[in-house]
Amino acid sequence: MIFLRRSGGPRPGVTDELALRVRLRPYRAVLASRARSQASYRANFALDLVSSFLAALVELAEVWVLFHAVTRLGGLEFHQILLVFGLADLAFSLADLAVGHCDNLPTYLRAGTLDVFYLRPQPLLLQLATSDITLRRLARASVGLVALIAGLAVNDIAWGVGAVALLVVALASGCATFAAMFVWAGALQFFLIDGAEMTNAFVYGGRYAATQPASVWSRPLKAVFGFFFPMAFAGFLPTLRLLDLPAPAWLPTWLGWCGPLAALWAWAMALLCWHWGVRHYRGGGG
Amino acid sequence: MSAIVETRGLTREFTVRDGRRRRRLTAVDDLTVRVEPGEAVGYIGANGAGKSTTIKMLTGILVPTSGTVTTCGLRPVKDRRRLARQVGVVFGQRSQLWWDLPVRESFRILAAIHALPAATERARTAELVDRLEMADFLTTPVRQLSLGQRMRAEVAAALLHAPRLVILDEPTIGLDVLSKQRLREFLIAERRTHGTTLLLTTHDMGDVQRLCDRVLIIDHGRLAYDGDLVGLGRATGAERVLVVDLVGPSPDLTGIPAARHLSSEAHGLRQRLSFDAEATTAARVFAAVAERVEVLDFTVEEPDIEDVVRRIYAARR
Numbered sequence: 001m002i003f004l005r006r007s008g009g010p011r012p013g014v015t016d017e018l019a020l021r022v023r024l025r026p027y028r029a030v031l032a033s034r035a036r037s038q039a040s041y042r043a044n045f046a047l048d049l050v051s052s053f054l055a056a057l058v059e060l061a062e063v064w065v066l067f068h069a070v071t072r073l074g075g076l077e078f079h080q081i082l083l084v085f086g087l088a089d090l091a092f093s094l095a096d097l098a099v100g101h102c103d104n105l106p107t108y109l110r111a112g113t114l115d116v117f118y119l120r121p122q123p124l125l126l127q128l129a130t131s132d133i134t135l136r137r138l139a140r141a142s143v144g145l146v147a148l149i150a151g152l153a154v155n156d157i158a159w160g161v162g163a164v165a166l167l168v169v170a171l172a173s174g175c176a177t178f179a180a181m182f183v184w185a186g187a188l189q190f191f192l193i194d195g196a197e198m199t200n201a202f203v204y205g206g207r208y209a210a211t212q213p214a215s216v217w218s219r220p221l222k223a224v225f226g227f228f229f230p231m232a233f234a235g236f237l238p239t240l241r242l243l244d245l246p247a248p249a250w251l252p253t254w255l256g257w258c259g260p261l262a263a264l265w266a267w268a269m270a271l272l273c274w275h276w277g278v279r280h281y282r283g284g285g286g
Numbered sequence: 287m288s289a290i291v292e293t294r295g296l297t298r299e300f301t302v303r304d305g306r307r308r309r310r311l312t313a314v315d316d317l318t319v320r321v322e323p324g325e326a327v328g329y330i331g332a333n334g335a336g337k338s339t340t341i342k343m344l345t346g347i348l349v350p351t352s353g354t355v356t357t358c359g360l361r362p363v364k365d366r367r368r369l370a371r372q373v374g375v376v377f378g379q380r381s382q383l384w385w386d387l388p389v390r391e392s393f394r395i396l397a398a399i400h401a402l403p404a405a406t407e408r409a410r411t412a413e414l415v416d417r418l419e420m421a422d423f424l425t426t427p428v429r430q431l432s433l434g435q436r437m438r439a440e441v442a443a444a445l446l447h448a449p450r451l452v453i454l455d456e457p458t459i460g461l462d463v464l465s466k467q468r469l470r471e472f473l474i475a476e477r478r479t480h481g482t483t484l485l486l487t488t489h490d491m492g493d494v495q496r497l498c499d500r501v502l503i504i505d506h507g508r509l510a511y512d513g514d515l516v517g518l519g520r521a522t523g524a525e526r527v528l529v530v531d532l533v534g535p536s537p538d539l540t541g542i543p544a545a546r547h548l549s550s551e552a553h554g555l556r557q558r559l560s561f562d563a564e565a566t567t568a569a570r571v572f573a574a575v576a577e578r579v580e581v582l583d584f585t586v587e588e589p590d591i592e593d594v595v596r597r598i599y600a601a602r603r
Contacts, residue, residue, distance in 0.1 A: 022401060025398045025401065026395075026398045026399040026401070028398070029394065029395045029398035029399070030395055030398075030399075033384065033387055033391055033395055037384075037386050037387060111380060112377070112379070112380045113380055113381075115342070115347050115377070115380065116377075116380065116381075116382045118345065118346060118347045118366065118370075119345060119370055119373070119374075119375050119382070120370055120399050120400075121367040121368070121370040121371050121399070121400065121401075122367065122399065123367070282347065282348055282349045282363065
């Protein structure tokens with residue numbers, strides 16, 4: 001009897017899981033319907049996939065063309081740059097896939113649809129982030145993934161637990177950093193009228209910078225994309241560490257492990273801006 | 287019972303840039319109102335009088351500059367997420383539906399957003415579909431709906447979680463007569479069965495006359511009137527009008543006690559007499575008319591509320 005009663009009682013793990021599922025249900029419902037509706041226009045969807053695949057391919061080709069003129073860039077050779085590109089581009093595409101539509105905020109602001117988010121019992125930022133998903137960005141992510149795999153194959157890597165861990169840490173924190181950039185850019189739209197051009201310069205400029213070796217950046221770029229927006233942590237620094245390459249004098253190689261710190265910093269900045277933005281929208285106070 | 291909406295000295299200012307100069311604009315000015323559960327309140331005012339600003343403060347979208355507001359016993363800005371479960375808002379101009387999804391799918395997502403249990407969701411959706419006559423277009427994508435259909439879907443979307451307080455911002459704007467009528471009937475029924483509190487802003491005086499038992503008039507952010515429709519007519523001295531159709535042509539019906547002859551048509555076959563609802567009754571005026579001439583038919587016209595609002599505005603300036 002006692003045994004039965006015990007097993008029939010609520011187990012804390014199970015109820016937690018249930019509560020979490022109930023919590024996630026709204027986001028899942030929205031995202032699933034967005035995905036379905038995009039995939040339902042087959043021809044359109046296929047075209048979208050192809051065009052964003054080509055666009056991503058052109059970006060990779062740019063790097064390749066560059067190496068027709070030079071053999072080394074910032075102390076790295078083409079096969080090494082491939083790894084930088086793969087890491088940074090994959091991280092960016094995944095972030096873009098998940099929260100890239102934070103770009104839509106100006107449209108929402110103009111049309112007043114943001115007010116609709118206020119009338120729903122979920123946090124605003126989470127609603128915005130999960131309000132859409134752009135599946136065609138999967139095509140872009142696939143190019144990043146292929147570049148990364150190729151980069152891993154052609155380079156001489158001392159495989160082990162450390163190398164795998166470094167890869168995972170770099171990819172996850174790079175993705176988080178880029179996602180923070182999108183949120184930061186979205187938050188600024190509360191203040192700027194037609195400010196998307198300006199913030200895009202940083203978001204897409206940041207992506208471009210991240211796929212290049214940080215050692216070729218000019219001093220101001222190093223300041224902006226090395227530390228303020230910590231883009232060097234997405235591709236360049238982990239690659240140096242992974243390939244055990246000599247770093248520029250100003251960079252210790254253990255920085256390759258500091259992606260999570262960079263992500264934390266980026267998110268702190270993004271959330272602070274978001275908070276300010278919402279306050280501004282509501283007109284101060286609260 | 288505690289109030290469903292209570293504001294004290296609610297004020298909201300905006301800074302507007304006028305060329306290079308900045309100036310303060312008071313959209314809502316020292317508004318003190320109390321709305322009890324179950325009331326149906328018409329919130330009327332000209333464009334830019336402060337209606338939308340008030341609604342945004344009631345729902346936690348805007349932070350008041352000063353004063354306090356409680357909605358459903360909660361502080362709208364601090365408790366926004368809890369409040370969202372108890373309030374439903376219909377904006378006439380902006381949609382909460384997903385334009386590329388069928389209506390039914392939008393309802394399903396909203397049910398998930400409000401964490402409705404499956405049984406509640408089914409029962410409530412069925413109730414709304416039935417009452418708003420939406421069965422014909424449930425599987426149609428929202429972007430293909432007519433305005434009337436879309437508005438009904440919007441109302442259903444806002445009411446799906448059975449909120450205690452429903453705020454409607456210009457719900458009948460642009461609707462044809464039949465759609466308006468349907469929507470009004472639905473709101474009356476919803477209020478009767480669920481005891482829902484209604485707060486609606488409108489330019490359509492028909493909405494106010496059919497739906498509301500209390501009127502708030504706002505002018506330049508200030509409360510200009512708070513009371514029922516009859517009292518509003520009284521307050522502004524608006525008069526009711528008795529229209530009589532007579533059997534034969536007759537001279538103007540002057541000299542009826544407490545009534546004034548307004549006009550005659552077709553040699554006096556139809557005559558209009560206005561009277562002060564305070565001083566006499568329609569029945570008394572009619573009796574006095576019937577004593578003098580033979581009456582074929584008659585109607586009583588209520589004061590035109592737009593005219594009444596205009597008078598309130600004029601009297602305040």
